[in-house]
Amino acid sequence: MLPSAAFALFASGCTHLAPTPAPTPESAVRVVDTACSWVRLITISPADTPETKRQVLAHDQAVLTNCPRPSK
Numbered sequence: 001m002l003p004s005a006a007f008a009l010f011a012s013g014c015t016h017l018a019p020t021p022a023p024t025p026e027s028a029v030r031v032v033d034t035a036c037s038w039v040r041l042i043t044i045s046p047a048d049t050p051e052t053k054r055q056v057l058a059h060d061q062a063v064l065t066n067c068p069r070p071s072k
Contacts, residue, residue: 036067
């Protein structure tokens with residue numbers, strides 16, 4: 001019983017209440033997405049597999065949805 005009582009005594013001495021730090025002011029985070037400046041549509045090759053063609057089509061649809069082209 002003595003070893004467990006000694007452990008409880010030593011373990012309880014390790015805890016203390018630290019002062020709560022002052023809150024820091026929120027900093028404004030601004031994300032600038034520049035993907036539309038470099039993302040391009042991909043063309044499909046007749047040699048591409050059906051799965052590759054599906055992936056290219058999904059990519060191109062995402063580009064057209066997320067990067068509207070300016071009207072001329």
